[in-house]
Structure formats: C-alpha cells, structure tokens
Amino acid sequence: MLEIKDLHASINGKEILKGVNLTIRAGEIHAIMGPNGAGKSTLAWVLCGNPAVEVTHGEIIFNGKNLLEMSPEDRSREGIFLSFQYPVEIPGVSMVNFMRTAVNEQRKYKNLEPLSAADFLRLMREKKELVEMDNKLTSRSVNEGFSGGEKKRNEIFQMAMLEPKLAILDETDSGLDIDALRIVANGVNKLKRPDNATLVITHYQRLLDYIIPDFVHVFYDGRIVKTGDKNLALELEEKGYDWIKKEVETPVEQ
C-alpha cells in the first residue's frame, strides 16, 4: 500500500529526515517510536503534503501512485488521513459543515453523488457513537474551545467519517487520560479492516497496550534504526531511548 524509499526532507533548510525506508501493507498496524526531535511528525507531514516540509530526495508510492506529485487535498481524497498532534481551531466553521464539505469532497473525487442531508446526519450519528463523542461537540466550531482530550477524540471521529486507507495517528495519546485513551484506541480498533492500514506515532508504549502493532520501528535522528514486533516497544519502555542511541552511534564510530 505504502512504500517509502530513501526519503530525505528538510524544514527551513535543515535536514530532518535522512533516508527513511518503510513499507506498509494493507491490514497492518505499524508503530513508530522514538525520542523528541527524531523527525516522527515530519514524516507524517511529508506523507500528507504539508508545504512547510521540503522533500529533497527519495520517493513515496501509495497504491501505485506517486504521492509526492499530489496536492495535500488529493492525498486525503486518495485515502490518507492524519490525526493531528495539535488539531487546529477554525472559529465560525461548524463541525457539521466542515465534515459535510470534507465527506462530499471525498465522494466527488470518487464520482459519487453528495450525501443527502438525512444520510449525512445518520452517518454522523453512527460515527459519533463509535468514539463516544458528545453531541454538543459536533454543533460547535471546529475544535474551538475543545479540551485537549476532546480535540483528539474529534480527530478519531473525523477518521471514522472519512474511512481512510492509511490512517496516521501522530501522538494521538498525548494529553489523554486513561479513559479517553481507551475510547480512542477502541475507535481505531473498530475501524480496522483487512484493506486499510494504520501508522501510529507515539512516545510511549502505553497506547500500544490498546492498539496492538504488527511492527514497531524505532526512529532516531531522521531514520528508522531498528524494527521489531510489539515486544520491541516493551523493551524500549524498559531500557529507554539511550539504549538505542548507544546501539546506533557505536557502529558509526567504528
């Protein structure tokens, strides 16, 4: 589904990603872990086409298409979804209006008729239940005045609405209490299908107790330095990132 080859990218001229290679197949859950500043969020942005990041080398193939040639909105319409680490507030734009525009844009891209108001509201209701989202939230402006936890839950709600092929969860667990974490993780698990994939970016192993990854990648200094199964996450939790740093840096010195 997704193939990243020798990806280099920089922000404001500073190289952040230094040769990322990653392959994700349908039905898989991948986790990327790593210390602050390793470039995890930058990778998420590159996948979504954030214009703040400049790709200097490498390629990304998504379902047979060259992702780097696509506009951010087309990548979304192709099925890439990012649950933002810091969801953005858009005052004056109601969640209902925002979501209806988004859903219908996706449908237009697939040559489908826009949803009728009744069908749309039914879909909203169904998906809201999935993430146990308060009715009040969807009648407010996008993320405006939402608490940290509400914003994250709102991201998963949008993900449920758009049913992406590849969902990227960027630090979705940060700022969540244990109950919210469980709800969010349940939402993600319920949306899991054999034909979609999930990329979970996180600091902590905690979220991976709920969302069980098939692969765990350790990200350090702009690259994936170690790949394993879910036990790697536990090992990291126990030994800390210094262990990785040592392991990575020692061979370089030799």
Add this chain to the structure above:
Amino acid sequence: MSEDIINQVTQGEYKYGFTTDIDTEVFPMGLNEEIIRLISVKKNEPEWLLDFRIKSYRHWLTMKMPTWAHLEIPPIDFQKISYFAAPRKKSPKSMDEVDPEILKTFDKLGIPLEEQKTLTGMAVDAVMDSISVKTTFKENLAELGIIFCSFSEAVQHHPDLVQKYLGSVVPYSDNFFATLNSAVFSDGSFVYIPKGVRCPMELSTYFRINASNTGQFERTLIVADEDSYVSYLEGCTAPMRDENQLHAAIVEIVALKNAEVKYSTVQNWYPGDKEGKGGIYNFVTKRGICKGENSKISWTQVETGSAITWKYPSCILQGDNSSAEFYSVAVTNHFQQADTGTKMIHLGKNTRSHILSKGISAGFGQNSYRGLVRVSKNADNARNFSQCDSLLLGDKCGAHTFPYMDVNNDTAIVEHEATTSKISEDQIFYCNQRGISTEDAVGLIVNGYAREVINKLPMEFAVEAQKLLQITLEGSVG
C-alpha cells in the same frame, strides 16, 4: 510558500459585467442649473421639488469633496458626467410595454419581473440607469394601503407624503455627495406602510447601471407609519468598464411609533479589475430615524463590490425605547477600498443600539471601519454594544478601525470590542488534509466568519450573499 498561494490569483470573473443594447436617452455631460431644470421638466415635477433641487445645487457649489476618509480618491471631474440616462420607452403600463431587452437583462441578473414567475413572494422595483422600469406586485400591495412605487411616480401621485418626508432625515445640506444627490437625483423607490400594517412580502429594489459615462443618483424614501413593519432589500450591479463611474445615492427611513424597518443591502457594483482599473465609486448616504417610541431600524449590508465604498448607514434614536442595529460585512479584494461603518445617535431615553461589523481584506484591499456612537445629554440609560472584527487574507492588504464615542450622559453604557485575525496556513493545511481545497477552505472560513451578519439577511439572499463572498475572494488566499 504563502507568497505562492497569494500569487495564485485565479480571479473569479465579475459575472454581471455585460451591457444591454437598448435605446437610451442620455443628457449631455456637465452640471449646471439648466441641466437640473431639464431633469425636473423631464420628470414633470412640481415647483417645490425644483426649488429643492436648485437650493441643493447652489449649496453644493459652496462645498468641497470630503477628504477625511481613509481612501485614496482620484480627482472626479463632475462636469464629465452625464446626470441623466433613461431607457427611451416611457413608463410601461403592463409587462408587454417593457422593452424585452430590459426584461432579458433583469432575467439574466436573476431578477424576475414577470409576476407569474415570482415564486418567492417578493415585490421588485427595477431601476435601470436613472429610471425605474417596472415595479411588481404594486396592485396587490395597494389593497393593504401599501405604497411601493418609483420615486418619480410617488412625486406625481403622493406629493404630500414626499414633500413631508423628503430631506427630513438627510437634509439637503448634509454632505457633499448627499447635496449633489439632492440636486440631481433621478429616480429610486418610495415606500409607505400605513398604520398597523405588516407588509406581507419582502420589498426589493434592484439597481442596474447600464449607460456609460453616467452617474447614478437614486433616492429611496421609506416611511413606516405607527405599528407597521417592512423588510426591504436592495441589490445592485453594473457592467465592466475601464472608466470609473459615480454612484451617489440617498436612502432615508422614517419609523414612527412601534414601527419596524429592516433594510438589507447586497452591494455588488463592478469593483474594477485585478489591476484596479475601472469600477464604481460608491458614495452613499443612508440614514434612518426612529422617530416614535419603541420603533426599530435595522441595517444589514453585505458589501463586496465597488472600487471605492464610502458609506455609513446611520440611525437617529429619537423615540424613547427605540432601538437600532447595524450588521455589516465588507470585503475588499485586489485594489478595492472601503471606508464604511455607522453612526448611532442616541437622543431618546432607554435607547439601544448594536453594531456588528466584519471586514475582510484580501489582495491590496484597504478596509476601514468608521463609526460614531453619540449619547446626548437627555438620553438616559442609553446602551450601545459595538463589535468590529477584521479578517486579513495575505499580507499586502490593510484593515483599520476608527471608532468614535461621544457620551454626554452618565447613565449610558457604551461598549466596544475589536479583533483582528488572519487565516493561518495551519488552518488551510488542516482543511486540505481533510480533502478540502484551499479555495473551498477560504470560502468555509470566510462564510463562517461572516455568518452572524449573513444570518440577518432574508433567507434567499443569505444564500446569494454566501456565494458572492466566495466568488469575490476566489484566488485571494494567504
């Protein structure tokens, strides 16, 4: 990167920029007493009205064009303008007599003049250049005693009402442009709602400038007698021309005891092209007086057109317990300039006013809010709340706020709030990530920002206004 987006100007074309080929009578350019007499004769006016015009003209000669607004106005040669232009066919008695070209024009603008076609139950007075060409539903309204006709007709058939109220809210000597209008005004709409009548349909005037090198000077007078209600809407468009055209109108509203008047404007005069060439100069004086107790006047405006807008729909709150509202969205894109706002003059006791102004600037547009809240000595317990918000798209445009307050009574409560915001790249990217294009994202955000004002418009115009905002800002993303 934001530079790139700003520069991706894919200008939505002004879709009302066509001209209509009709036989038009145009006066020679220039302004003098003879021209004014000619207008008056042409319109078969009574002596007192000619006197009013001449008095205004003589006063105008002593006046200078105001320069206090935050606008760069190129010099206007008032002798290079024709002050009267009219489709040649005389006032039609029935639909069959209206020039089919004119009907087509208004059809193209989406203004149906054939009554059987109107589904929305809205009465329209259509003004082309200097002349009202057709007023619909006149007879149905007359059954309720409502007078809705062109100003010229009102002068002929209801001279007492016109003489009583003309200039009673905007005196002939009020300001440079109002005085000019008082001298040369050609047509416009007249509305009278009798005591205790609630006007059952929206009344609407649609102004269309067609002839070139002419000015449009229309005059609207609305009188709402005791316990009456009326909702009135005006719309306007003009062809695309390279030269600038002058539009200097007056609107006067009188609300007597317990009367309510709601006046809505969707202003879409030709704004000029991307380089700032051409466009309408829109210098308008609009004022209402809440004359009686418990009366209410509400102005709602969506201003997207004109090269220059100079406009302050105001209210004089004379009656005790009267109230006034001003809701405005003003957009300036490319090289458009707007200096607009309101004046709320509190004279009566327990009077309330509410101002909500939303400015949107894009391109090189300059947008100013200018407002005055005055509470006079006897206006006990007067209350005002003003909110002025500015939204900037890009970094070459400007937003300015000039609020004036003049409070002479200790019991008054006057509040002012202002905010300035910018559409951020983060917001745009967030929308993009959900599959919403940058253009649509700007449309969503701008309409969200302007929603409070748009919601005040009558239903069908709210939809129009929303589309208009989006078209006006097409390609102006920052």
